[in-house]
Amino acid sequence: GQNIDQPTEMTATEGAIVQINCTYQTSGFNGLFWYQQHAGEAPTFLSYNVLDGLEEKGRFSSFLSRSKGYSYLLLKELQMKDSASYLCAVSLSYNTDKLIFGTGTRLQVFP
Amino acid sequence: ETGVTQTPRHLVMGMTNKKSLKCEQHLGHNAMYWYKQSAKKPLELMFVYSLEERVENNSVPSRFSPECPNSSHLFLHLHTLQPEDSALYLCASSQAWDSTDTQYFGPGTRLTVL
Numbered sequence: 277g278q279n280i281d282q283p284t285e286m287t288a289t290e291g292a293i294v295q296i297n298c299t300y301q302t303s304g305f306n307g308l309f310w311y312q313q314h315a316g317e318a319p320t321f322l323s324y325n326v327l328d329g330l331e332e333k334g335r336f337s338s339f340l341s342r343s344k345g346y347s348y349l350l351l352k353e354l355q356m357k358d359s360a361s362y363l364c365a366v367s368l369s370y371n372t373d374k375l376i377f378g379t380g381t382r383l384q385v386f387p
Numbered sequence: 388e389t390g391v392t393q394t395p396r397h398l399v400m401g402m403t404n405k406k407s408l409k410c411e412q413h414l415g416h417n418a419m420y421w422y423k424q425s426a427k428k429p430l431e432l433m434f435v436y437s438l439e440e441r442v443e444n445n446s447v448p449s450r451f452s453p454e455c456p457n458s459s460h461l462f463l464h465l466h467t468l469q470p471e472d473s474a475l476y477l478c479a480s481s482q483a484w485d486s487t488d489t490q491y492f493g494p495g496t497r498l499t500v501l
Contacts, residue, residue, distance in 0.1 A: 280429070284427075306486055306487050307487055309489070311492075316494075316495075316497075317494055317495075318391070318477065318492035318493055318494045318495065319430075319477070319492045320492070321489045321490075321491070324487075324489065326487075363430065365430075367486040367487050368486060369486070374432060374435075374443065374486050375432070375486045375490065376429070377429040377430035378429055379427060379428060379429050380429070
C-alpha cells in the first residue's frame with residue numbers, strides 16, 4: 277500500500293526555524309510536493325523535489341532523500357503568516373499516475 | 388478572474404436534496420480534479436478529467452456524479468448524500484494529467500449534510 281507520514285501538529289516562535297518531516301513508503305516514485313494551506317483557503321504550491329538534496333527558495337527550503345523515503349520542509353525566520361497546514365504529497369508512477377497526500381502538519385507560530 | 392474558482396463556498400443540504408458544485412479554471416489547463424478533504428484525513432482524489440474525458444474514478448459512490456463540459460469547467464453533482472459526506476471539496480487543475488505537474492487548487496466548497 278501507499279503510506280505517507282507527517283506530524284499532526286507543530287508549534288514554533290516567530291523568528292525561529294522549524295523543520296517539518298515527511299516519510300513515505302510507496303510503489304513507484306516520481307517526486308515529492310509540498311503545499312501550504314491556510315485555514316479555509318486553497319492549498320498553494322511551495323516546492324517539488326525530484327532529485328536528492330536541498331532546494332532553497334527564499335525562507336523555505338525542501339530536502340529529499342529517495343533512498344530513505346524522507347523529505348523535510350525547512351522554514352526560516354518564521355512569521356505569523358506562516359501559521360498554516362503543510363501538506364506533503366508524493367507523485368507516483370507505478371501502475372497509475374497520481375498524487376498521494378499526507379494528512380498535513382498544522383503549524384502554529386506564536387509571537 | 389485568475390486561478391481556480393469554486394462556487395458555492397459553503398453549502399448546507401439535507402440528505403434528500405440535489406445540488407451541484409462548480410469549478411472554473413482560468414489557467415488554460417487540460418486536466419481538472421475533484422478532491423475530498425475531511426478533518427484529520429489526507430486529501431482524497433475523487434475524479435480526474437483530462438481533455439474533458441474522465442480518466443480516474445477512485446471508487447467514489449454513485450451519489451457523486453462529475454461532469455466536465457469543457458476544459459475550463461468542472462461540476463460535481465450531489466444527490467442523496469450522507470452526513471459522512473460532509474467535508475471540504477477541492478477542485479484543482481494542472482497543465483496535463485501528469486502527477487509531476489503542479490496542481491493549482493480552488494478555495495473549496497465547505498459542504499455540510501444534515
